[in-house]
Amino acid sequence: MNEKPVKFKIENKSKNTLARAGVINTPNGDIKTPAFVVVGTKGTVKSLKAEDLTNYVGNQVTLANTYHLFLQPGEKLIAEAGGLHNFTKWKTPTITDSGGFQVFSLGAAFGKGVTKFATEVSTNQVVEGGINVYNKELATEHGKLCIIDEEGVTFTSHIDGSMHRFTAERSIEIQHNIGADIIIAFDECTSPTANYAYQTEAMERTHRWAKRSILAHKQNYQALKKQGLYGVVQGGRFLDLRKKSAETLSAMDFDGFGIGGSFSKSDLFDSLKVVNQTLPEEKPRHLLGIGEPEDIVLGVLNGCDTFDCVNPTRLARTGSIYVKTGKIKTTECGTLSYPEIEKINIKNNKYQKDLSSVDEFDDGYVANNYSKAYLAHLFKANEMLAGHLASIHNLHTIVSFTEHLRLQLLQN
RNA sequence: GCGUCGGUGGCAGAGUGGUCAAUUGCAUCAGACUGUAAAUCUGACGGGCUUCGCCCUACGGGGGUUCAAAUCCCUCCCGGCGCA
Numbered sequence: 309m310n311e312k313p314v315k316f317k318i319e320n321k322s323k324n325t326l327a328r329a330g331v332i333n334t335p336n337g338d339i340k341t342p343a344f345v346v347v348g349t350k351g352t353v354k355s356l357k358a359e360d361l362t363n364y365v366g367n368q369v370t371l372a373n374t375y376h377l378f379l380q381p382g383e384k385l386i387a388e389a390g391g392l393h394n395f396t397k398w399k400t401p402t403i404t405d406s407g408g409f410q411v412f413s414l415g416a417a418f419g420k421g422v423t424k425f426a427t428e429v430s431t432n433q434v435v436e437g438g439i440n441v442y443n444k445e446l447a448t449e450h451g452k453l454c455i456i457d458e459e460g461v462t463f464t465s466h467i468d469g470s471m472h473r474f475t476a477e478r479s480i481e482i483q484h485n486i487g488a489d490i491i492i493a494f495d496e497c498t499s500p501t502a503n504y505a506y507q508t509e510a511m512e513r514t515h516r517w518a519k520r521s522i523l524a525h526k527q528n529y530q531a532l533k534k535q536g537l538y539g540v541v542q543g544g545r546f547l548d549l550r551k552k553s554a555e556t557l558s559a560m561d562f563d564g565f566g567i568g569g570s571f572s573k574s575d576l577f578d579s580l581k582v583v584n585q586t587l588p589e590e591k592p593r594h595l596l597g598i599g600e601p602e603d604i605v606l607g608v609l610n611g612c613d614t615f616d617c618v619n620p621t622r623l624a625r626t627g628s629i630y631v632k633t634g635k636i637k638t639t640e641c642g643t644l645s646y647p648e649i650e651k652i653n654i655k656n657n658k659y660q661k662d663l664s665s666v667d668e669f670d671d672g673y674v675a676n677n678y679s680k681a682y683l684a685h686l687f688k689a690n691e692m693l694a695g696h697l698a699s700i701h702n703l704h705t706i707v708s709f710t711e712h713l714r715l716q717l718l719q720n
Numbered sequence: 721g722c723g724u725c726g727g728u729g730g731c732a733g734a735g736u737g738g739u740c741a742a743u744u745g746c747a748u749c750a751g752a753c754u755g756u757a758a759a760u761c762u763g764a765c766g767g768g769c770u771u772c773g774c775c776c777u778a779c780g781g782g783g784g785u786u787c788a789a790a791u792c793c794c795u796c797c798c799g800g801c802g803c804a
Contacts (some may be wrong), residue, residue, distance in 0.1 A: 376756085421761090622754085622760085626753065687759095
């Protein structure tokens with residue numbers, strides 16, 4: 309039996325919650341969990357080069373996207389370049405997402421202003437996903453297409469409209485070529501407004517794809533030696549489906565699990581609890597696409613080990629800055645305490661002459677060197693440095709925030 | 721001095737008798753963003769109110785024509801250009 313390329317070891321467990329601290333070993337280094345995964349969809353963490361990540365952000369792991377890299381520059385080129393690490397020069401372990409999220413973002417959610425994270429799910433804004441939802445005419449009108457069938461998904465490129473097809477096998481093949489340390493089984497991310505029947509259908513389809521993803525992975529001996537495969541739990545906002553999904557995937561030979569799909573703020577806690585109570589304890593769990601600081605606390609408390617989210621960088625580029633208030637909050641169960649973080653819009657009038665540090669309670673590179681007024685000025689003047697510095701700051705904030713939670717779990 | 725073109729909301733610049741409190745862009749002000757179609761998107765932007773509508777004041781100043789003027793006429797002021 310070959311040694312698995314991706315292994316997980318729990319270092320310490322919380323007594324009264326599902327929280328744990330651990331280490332994920334990968335061929336390109338260790339990930340000490342809980343950890344925040346920095347998102348670099350197209351093989352770049354927007355506005356930051358590898359050294360910026362190393363020197364100023366301190367992230368332990370970076371995530372890219374299969375769909376985006378497949379379209380541009382193409383997975384063959386990345387393979388020729390020696391894989392994602394060599395191509396991007398990222399120093400950390402890497403993950404590729406399967407493209408399953410794009411089934412949602414370019415499919416059911418396309419142009420509708422629906423996000424996977426519904427703060428308030430409104431009933432008059434029902435967005436169904438799935439088979440035959442998009443007819444050809446609509447697809448042509450938008451220049452977009454995303455049709456789901458049993459075997460996979462047919463897309464048109466958001467770049468040039470060309471048509472492509474992803475199946476579980478194809479997604480895995482592309483991810484083999486890209487060569488990240490951790491790859492993710494192709495899944496269908498559903499809308500938070502999809503109904504029970506559709507969530508069930510999509511979840512079961514995702515399970516079948518999961519099985520095929522494992523098969524496809526096992527057939528590539530080279531890849532099997534150096535890449536770990538995660539399966540994705542779905543089930544939308546329905547607890548019984550979440551539990552069923554976790555049970556089904558637990559029985560499969562995955563190296564870890566992604567928890568995907570849509571949530572609302574109110575059911576995140578319970579969903580994660582049910583899922584992580586069900587998933588095998590000895591394997592790592594990644595919460596896909598979430599979070600905000602408070603969401604990460606929720607996730608950690610309920611047994612998630614890693615988190616990725618575009619928010620730190622997207623917010624940064626649009627002028628929202630994570631700032632600590634100076635208050636320390638403690639979770640109800642008393643397991644974790646953490647600094648309260650708020651978002652400020654640095655472009656607001658009140659910051660334009662504010663020469664205080666970007667974040668007075670932070671000791672990161674940006675907070676130590678730059679004032680709110682300077683950052684506000686950069687944004688007002690439309691300077692590229694604005695997004696760069698803001699991204700460093702927000703990423704550093706969320707990465708160190710998650711690290712802080714880890715330290716408490718180790719000490720407790 | 722003569723001729724000519726022009727003076728529109730913070731700026732640029734549409735409109736050239738009623739559908740104009742006035743297109744658009746920029747600037748300004750505010751909001752949104754959770755496996756990145758995103759250095760993006762949304763809203764407000766003369767004043768007031770009982771704000772899916774109503775009332776004031778407004779397109780250089782003053783006067784006039786008209787049921788009705790940013791739009792037509794007269795006059796004054798200011799600016800560009802041309803000729804002296």
